[in-house]
Amino acid sequence: MVVNCEHVWKEISNYLDDDMDAATRAAMEAHFKECKHCMAVLSGTRNVVELYGDDRLFELPAGFSRRLQRRLAQPITSRFGSSRTFWTLAVAAMALMVGSFSLANSSVFRHPNVRSKLAQPAHEIPPSLMVAVSSEGRVFHVPGCKYLHKREGESPELMTASNAIKEGYVPCARCLRQYLSAEVECPRSRHGNELAQSTAEPVAPGPGF
Amino acid sequence: MGGMPERIQVGSADSADLREQDLLRRVQAGEKQYFYDLVKPYERRVYTAAFAILRNEADAEDAAQEAMFKALTHIQQFRAEARFSTWLTQIAVNEALMRRRRAHSEIMEPIGERQDEEGNYTPRDFADWREIPSEVLERKEIRQKLTDAVAALAQKYREVFVLRDVQHLSIEETAEALGISRASVKTRLLRARLMLRDLLAPGLNGTWFGRVPFMKGNKPW
Numbered sequence: 001m002v003v004n005c006e007h008v009w010k011e012i013s014n015y016l017d018d019d020m021d022a023a024t025r026a027a028m029e030a031h032f033k034e035c036k037h038c039m040a041v042l043s044g045t046r047n048v049v050e051l052y053g054d055d056r057l058f059e060l061p062a063g064f065s066r067r068l069q070r071r072l073a074q075p076i077t078s079r080f081g082s083s084r085t086f087w088t089l090a091v092a093a094m095a096l097m098v099g100s101f102s103l104a105n106s107s108v109f110r111h112p113n114v115r116s117k118l119a120q121p122a123h124e125i126p127p128s129l130m131v132a133v134s135s136e137g138r139v140f141h142v143p144g145c146k147y148l149h150k151r152e153g154e155s156p157e158l159m160t161a162s163n164a165i166k167e168g169y170v171p172c173a174r175c176l177r178q179y180l181s182a183e184v185e186c187p188r189s190r191h192g193n194e195l196a197q198s199t200a201e202p203v204a205p206g207p208g209f
Numbered sequence: 210m211g212g213m214p215e216r217i218q219v220g221s222a223d224s225a226d227l228r229e230q231d232l233l234r235r236v237q238a239g240e241k242q243y244f245y246d247l248v249k250p251y252e253r254r255v256y257t258a259a260f261a262i263l264r265n266e267a268d269a270e271d272a273a274q275e276a277m278f279k280a281l282t283h284i285q286q287f288r289a290e291a292r293f294s295t296w297l298t299q300i301a302v303n304e305a306l307m308r309r310r311r312a313h314s315e316i317m318e319p320i321g322e323r324q325d326e327e328g329n330y331t332p333r334d335f336a337d338w339r340e341i342p343s344e345v346l347e348r349k350e351i352r353q354k355l356t357d358a359v360a361a362l363a364q365k366y367r368e369v370f371v372l373r374d375v376q377h378l379s380i381e382e383t384a385e386a387l388g389i390s391r392a393s394v395k396t397r398l399l400r401a402r403l404m405l406r407d408l409l410a411p412g413l414n415g416t417w418f419g420r421v422p423f424m425k426g427n428k429p430w
Contacts, residue, residue, distance in 0.1 A: 009332060013399035019380070041332045044406040052374045052405075056346045057355055058257045061266050064273075065252060069245050071274045072281060 001027040008038045012045055124179040125171060127162035133169050140164040145175035236284055244281050251294050254376045255301040261371035262305035264360045272308050276301035299386040330400050358408045362401055369394055370401035
């Protein structure tokens with residue numbers, strides 16, 4: 001087996017670590033006898049390994065051991081006060097996160113799930129349409145709708161559809177049926193758009209008047 | 210931790226392993242006051258591992274101390290399959306790497322970082338060094354030159370070189386400590402050794418220059 005210089009350079013580290021088969025080792029040794037350059041590389045690399053392997057090279061900073069002993073003498077839990085405090089805080093934080101998550105997902109903060117076509121939000125209703133509401137229900141109607149429930153003697157309150165929606169009223173599925181659509185992609189954003197429009201548009205009597 | 214611990218006597222130099230196992234058992238059993246005795250032989254190793262990565266004495270000391278403290282905190286997790294020194298070194302390496310990431314000191318990585326690991330490395334200096342007398346290490350300026358040279362290596366070469374050639378970990382232990390393959394350790398080690406040889410050849414071959422060549426912008430690769 002014959003090796004060239006490049007092969008020697010590639011294997012020189014393994015040679016120094018005696019991590020190669022006997023045939024390659026013998027071939028390299030034969031090469032070193034012939035090649036001054038590779039011999040120089042070998043002796044230099046061996047010197048590097050020997051110099052850096054000497055314990056005297058990297059000195060510990062003065063006082064290192066003393067400072068280390070002082071550090072090790074600190075209570076293990078000192079970084080967090082005490083382990084009990086740490087775990088109490090950790091559990092409280094976890095509970096807070098879980099609570100926040102549950103609340104954020106609760107029906108209070110979510111748009112209500114619609115159950116039927118007629119229960120769709122009033123996204124098609126002109127914002128300026130005047131509608132009537134009563135103190136008894138959560139539904140708004142075209143004024144005069146026979147399904148408007150009110151207390152005896154009470155007069156229905158009139159407001160624009162946009163305000164009724166803003167106050168949480170939902171449209172009457174009978175008198176406002178024509179405005180209800182089942183195809184709602186993003187009810188909340190549509191509401192927002194309508195309400196934005198309603199502030200820009202002058203209030204005018206709607207077709208129900 | 211309690212007061213002064215009773216010192217455990219060493220019977221002979223050969224009993225170092227037994228002593229370590231005994232100390233380890235005691236510490237794991239809760240006698241934490243023996244922990245320093247357990248890690249004392251590895252102070253330098255842990256510090257050097259941290260220094261190889263952080264290249265700064267103060268940061269390396271902080272990281273080394275924190276690593277030792279973490280080792281104490283998690284001493285129950287140590288299993289006898291590994292060597293205690295390797296486990297300790299691994300903690301130090303992880304601690305130092307974490308601090309380095311935090312400090313974004315990657316920006317300061319200059320030499321050899323972009324080199325293709327797969328390509329062959331060609332030595333550039335063929336002058337014969339001959340044998341370097343070990344007395345040279347008595348000279349502080351020589352130690353400084355050697356420290357500067359290793360600090361100038363790219364991170365990936367420096368950490369392998371330090372663990373393998375300064376701390377005398379095996380190829381396997383180095384690979385384990387750094388979380389890289391055995392083949393990568395060998396490739397990087399070869400390059401690190403040859404680069405250091407090239408860097409140091411002008412000085413160790415004759416007279417030392419005022420500064421090592423790479424510091425003058427004369428980078429050989």
